[in-house]
Amino acid sequence: MKLSNENIIEMYTKMIRIRKFENRAMNLFAEGQIGGFVHLYIGEEAVATGVCSSLRPDDYITSTHRGHGHIIAKGGDLKYMMAELFGKETGYCKGKGGSMHIADATKGILGANGIVGAGHNIACGAGLAFQYKGTDQVCACFFGDASTNQSTFHEGLNLASTWKLPVVFVCENNGYGISVSQARHQNITDISQRAVAYNIPGITVDGNDVFAVYEAVNEAVARARKGQGPTLIECKTYRWRGHFEGDPTVYRPVEELEQWKKKDPIPRVEKYILENNVMTQAELDQLNTDIDVLVEEAVDFALDSKMPDVASAVEDVYTDIVEEGRTR
């Protein structure tokens, strides 16, 4: 598969955006500036990037509790994301959602989701609407290895397969569901094997190789657009941080992390870029600096923004009814 330089640069840009955004969020959490549950995507950047680079702006995604990477890759604005992590009124959700619920329907992002496995069926619904309306849009559905034991995985894949829905199921197999390793939460090694149960294509790719992900997803997207139904793509990867910030990761050996760090998806792309003269080192450096700036701007935006007015707490439950607030 031949990739254009623009493509490659776009992917690289997404990856470092994610990495830098997440590193910053990590520090902000450590400093106590942001709270709640924060699940970082560091180490897994190639998956979201490879997937979303295969999608058009009018395609959709469903995301997970570990959603920052997906959202950035699909075009989410760092400013509104960061403001949301701070719970500010300028955040994507006006401070109502936080890290686990960032969404941007205008960009086709049907939301991060705090319920493990909730996206499978929602993605089917989006796919159903595209099929129904006769558009050739698709919906990519992100989920983790451990979520493939959730009820919804099965319901969703069965529905999509039976109805030939334009959905691409993307499993981010990072080897763990919180503390439980894959071997302890299921009796299979390759999750792509589960495709057999629905008679759909299933494939396992190196989730730290953005080009491999891109290629696999491209094919799946093409199938979906042609009305040939869903595909299950398993991307093997690893999360560098604990499950959430604050997790001491007692359940996994340090060496395992070290091994995976050697497979860091970002230097792999940098190497390719330099070796193939996609960019010069200077250009690469400049791009990195630009994104550092972007991230800092996002933090500044968030810091400068106001906390939401408490009266807004009861708004947005319904399109029409506004619930009563406190009388105090």
Place this chain on the structure above:
Amino acid sequence: MKLSNENIIEMYTKMIRIRKFENRAMNLFAEGQIGGFVHLYIGEEAVATGVCSSLRPDDYITSTHRGHGHIIAKGGDLKYMMAELFGKETGYCKGKGGSMHIADATKGILGANGIVGAGHNIACGAGLAFQYKGTDQVCACFFGDASTNQSTFHEGLNLASTWKLPVVFVCENNGYGISVSQARHQNITDISQRAVAYNIPGITVDGNDVFAVYEAVNEAVARARKGQGPTLIECKTYRWRGHFEGDPTVYRPVEELEQWKKKDPIPRVEKYILENNVMTQAELDQLNTDIDVLVEEAVDFALDSKMPDVASAVEDVYTDIVEEGRTR
């Protein structure tokens, strides 16, 4: 696999018990003597029989909305079953359960169940208890083809496979979930294929051949007793009646039923019995008459029994608390 004559006679007896009980229930429903939802097992007798004949009295089963056959095959008493269909106080459930909730824990019957797919996880629980206590009991879990799209199918098979639980999953593939044919509710032909998703043995057998079912289940039970985990066995069969009594079955061609009637599991066993001199024709006839009598006794028992006292309605919710009744 060599079967003893006793074995064969036992199986044949179970099958005609089921057939005759169900035919009687069918008539009673048509006459308006029993009400509610009644899902008959006619045509599928070989499955329950083959499965339960592989089990010991101290093994367990979970059943479904179409439970009469399973319960009879596991040793349920026709009198208490029939009384329950009539809603009498002598019924298995004192009239509280009806057809869809007949249970007999003393015989290892964890209940028919009105919720499609509810048994999968409950069977895992029973299997967990056996494993925990170090007994070599097993639990067989019955369910229909359409239930294999339910969330619980996936959760249950994954759990059983991951924990190597002594459970035998028995799919009764009768080709339909109410009006929806298998081809319209899932994109696979052999449900045993779904075993791949859990890395457990999966096998498809002729569900109208009681010996084939028996053999497959025997092997699965042996594996389970040895701690080798669960098996998925798909038995292809057909229900002769509508989904429930009253269903006009507009959704399936009459010829389909006619074809399947030719594969009636009962004459197949009769033929074997006579050809192999397991019983004489006269003995066969006598057995049939005996069971006709048994069924009539069950009906008489039910008819002679009293309706439950209304005060009992609020009992049995808890082991200790009795809820308030009506004051009127």
Place this chain on the structure above:
Amino acid sequence: MRELTYGQGIKEGMRIKMLENPDVCIFGEDVGLFGGCFGVTAGLFEEFGEKRVRDTPISEGAIIGAAVGSAAVGLRPIPELMFVDFATVGMDQLVNQAAKMRYMFGGKLNLPMVVRLPSGGGVAAAAQHSQSLEAWFTHVPGLKVVYPSNAQDAIGLMLTAIDDDNPVIYLENKTLYAMPGEVEDEVKPIPFGKANIKKEGSDVTIISYGKQVYDALKAAELLAKDGIDAEVIDLRSLYPLDKEAIVESVKKTHKVVLVSEEAKRGAYTGDVAAMIAEECFYECDAPIKRVGALNCPIPFSSVLESYVLPSAEDVVQAVKSLF
């Protein structure tokens, strides 16, 4: 005027909107050729085709989830679960997704979907096919909940529900499906949050909805013989609730009895009673009575079931206890 059954009314509401708007569609278990377990969608498959009236696998989570996803990107789905009891299987999709997505996303998404849920006992269907779960749904911010009691309201509430941009729980009582009722030739949408005074009265207010409206009316008749003039309110919409109608009535009668067929403990009627006890306590001059099903699962045997479910006689007794 014409006569339609309750079930036909539900169908007519859906059909009108399906003719009007190609984005309105139905899916659920056996809703197609089979016409639904209670025949409510019968004929719609033939009229609108498989695309718009679609059978699903038995996956309640997928049914609700597909409604959420398709509503989020532009359809107006009407998912049906065969019995409200099966909502338990898709509860996350209903409560954590459908009800909360708009709010969690800062109000930036609409989810126009109407979830049809056949409810209630009375057909010897036993504990897992006879529940009334309105108390759960009305407790969930983000859902609207309606419960028609007759064909005309079934149509009017359905029209409003389909046009609503929020998830609407549309409860149906299965014993009413075959009940005929007078229906205007052209039924207008019935706004949510407007109760219907079925009978005016001055001595006591009987508040109910769904099937119990008939128990209430019958009780009112019986009470009239004893000189008690009861006002009967059919809430129709459980959330939003027509507080005004309730308060007005209580101001007039000063006595209230609430009736539903839910297990009484934790029932929706408790919430309405609590509202009255909080917001118009001084208007009440007697205990706020509630009539419900007994606090046990619904039993199979009809003698037991009819004992467990509330009746007009129970309503009469409750009212009389206040005089």
Place this chain on the structure above:
Amino acid sequence: MRELTYGQGIKEGMRIKMLENPDVCIFGEDVGLFGGCFGVTAGLFEEFGEKRVRDTPISEGAIIGAAVGSAAVGLRPIPELMFVDFATVGMDQLVNQAAKMRYMFGGKLNLPMVVRLPSGGGVAAAAQHSQSLEAWFTHVPGLKVVYPSNAQDAIGLMLTAIDDDNPVIYLENKTLYAMPGEVEDEVKPIPFGKANIKKEGSDVTIISYGKQVYDALKAAELLAKDGIDAEVIDLRSLYPLDKEAIVESVKKTHKVVLVSEEAKRGAYTGDVAAMIAEECFYECDAPIKRVGALNCPIPFSSVLESYVLPSAEDVVQAVKSLF
């Protein structure tokens, strides 16, 4: 006397019974080596081993279902769901199986199981990780529901729960886990259905449970300054409910305020208020007030969340409105 946190109290209750009875076991997501998302089971895996403290896949239906099946054949499982919000995923197994099996089977099966469900807001976990769903569970015949407010009650209620032959919903407030409290050296089982009068008073009864007991106590302190002598009741057991304690108190104070952190609409407190309005109406001389969370999903941003959740100040205001 010694000091334990609420979380340690829960653990101690489980541990005592696990030492006593080999059939008592724990399973749930990350309850093993990880010690549970809130650290409640920390150390039990090391002490009792993987057989008795078992990590499960993420399948809430399987967790509850496995509890049902294993309880039916002789274990006394303590399944944990990580957040009460996830009960929605396993709701059928809880409501249609665990709660109803005994009844549907004519009383011929016991299901001794304790389902642990961390509840409530206050930790910026947003709408899908902050709910209070006790109103749902108390509405389901067949379930018992308890909600301890302190370490000693946590132990005592857990001991009773594990010995109970019926499914018990054991709710825990996640903001209390780290709260220390005095605990007797040998804690006795606390019978279900016995409320705890935390503070006697003669002017108003404040009824609460879980975290809101502290809001109630604080409110009582503040009210004392204004000369209002409040009685504070900690229900501890939501079902069975200690009606007697409530009625006794109302007979004395004639005024009631109920406090919980549920969305107020459809809250459990509504059911208790309705009971009071029905069963001791004439003892009340003022509206039956309720304080709850606002009727919206729990928002993330802490300014919003603390506005939405009830506070001692809200309780004070509610009480004052009655004088």
